[in-house]
Amino acid sequence: MTLNIGHIRYANCTPIFTALAAHFDCSGYRFVPGVPAHLNALLRSGGIDLSPSSSIEYASAHEQYCLFPELSISAIGPVKSVLLFSRVPIERLDGATVGLSAESDTSVNLLKVLLARKYGLTTSYERTQSPLTMALQQYPAVLLIGDAALKGAQLVGDWRVYDLGELWHEFTGLPFVFALWIVRRDTVREKRAELVALGRDLVAAKKLAYASYAEIAAGCSENAWLSAAELVDYWQTISYELTPAHLEGARSFFRHAFELGLIPSQPELVFLEELAG
Numbered sequence: 264m265t266l267n268i269g270h271i272r273y274a275n276c277t278p279i280f281t282a283l284a285a286h287f288d289c290s291g292y293r294f295v296p297g298v299p300a301h302l303n304a305l306l307r308s309g310g311i312d313l314s315p316s317s318s319i320e321y322a323s324a325h326e327q328y329c330l331f332p333e334l335s336i337s338a339i340g341p342v343k344s345v346l347l348f349s350r351v352p353i354e355r356l357d358g359a360t361v362g363l364s365a366e367s368d369t370s371v372n373l374l375k376v377l378l379a380r381k382y383g384l385t386t387s388y389e390r391t392q393s394p395l396t397m398a399l400q401q402y403p404a405v406l407l408i409g410d411a412a413l414k415g416a417q418l419v420g421d422w423r424v425y426d427l428g429e430l431w432h433e434f435t436g437l438p439f440v441f442a443l444w445i446v447r448r449d450t451v452r453e454k455r456a457e458l459v460a461l462g463r464d465l466v467a468a469k470k471l472a473y474a475s476y477a478e479i480a481a482g483c484s485e486n487a488w489l490s491a492a493e494l495v496d497y498w499q500t501i502s503y504e505l506t507p508a509h510l511e512g513a514r515s516f517f518r519h520a521f522e523l524g525l526i527p528s529q530p531e532l533v534f535l536e537e538l539a540g
């Protein structure tokens with residue numbers, strides 16, 4: 264039975280997907296590319312079975328989902344690819360309308376939590392698909408994620424750049440979990456054995472990837488716009504683990520999001536192996 268797996272088409276996912284394809288039998292998998300917001304919608308509707316996807320998507324519909332253990336896309340401090348570009352110091356955004364990446368669901372809510380709780384600001388938000396320099400003519404500040412943020416950081420302009428992983432770490436002292444590996448419970452009922460095998464292979468692929476970042480960087484398409492050394496540095500910045508500290512960071516984010524009315528409830532973090540067969 265085929266497993267339909269979301270593949271975030273960002274550089275942050277390249278190591279694990281490359282290692283999975285290089286070392287494991289992927290003939291039972293169909294990979295569905297997309298940006299996180301698109302993959303979140305596919306997960307919700309059953310268009311895919313599982314994906315590394317926005318942690319807030321898990322929180323928003325957790326009755327439908329469970330998680331793979333030991334895997335995430337997180338940061339313990341700066342992340343390099345979730346950036347607020349701002350024409351004014353962040354403290355001066357009170358009353359402003361901030362432009363938001365249309366690709367993100369977690370980071371837009373992280374920004375809302377930080378501006379409200381760390382800085383005590385009241386702000387409005389609008390989604391935008393405009394390129395950075397155009398968007399910054401329309402909004403005093405713009406949030407980008409993924410490859411668009413990495414590319415934005417290469418531009419020189421009259422703006423400040425705030426790294427949301429770093430701001431969260433300053434605020435809480437905790438890791439921030441941007442993406443979890445989210446699995447539909449429907450799929451667990453139908454394809455548990457395939458999911459267990461994939462979860463095991465992904466953890467092994469992660470470890471193989473750690474040992475071969477330079478080789479993966481040399482062979483991947485992203486090195487057309489980010490040097491191999493910068494890619495390795497980026498992957499070493501990201502934390503792909505899901506330790507108790509990561510879980511504490513996720514719970515803390517969900518608590519703030521719930522208190523601000525951004526999610527309907529505070530979810531339990533339920534893992535695949537905890538679901539009855």
Ligand SMILES: C=C(O[C@@H]1C=C(C(=O)O)C=C[C@H]1O)C(=O)O
Nearest residue numbers: 299317344367368369370409441
């Ligand atoms: C670190 C990142 O984490 C991501 C951010 C996401 C979001 O904001 O919804 C979702 C998946 C991750 O790719 C990034 O994309 O730069």
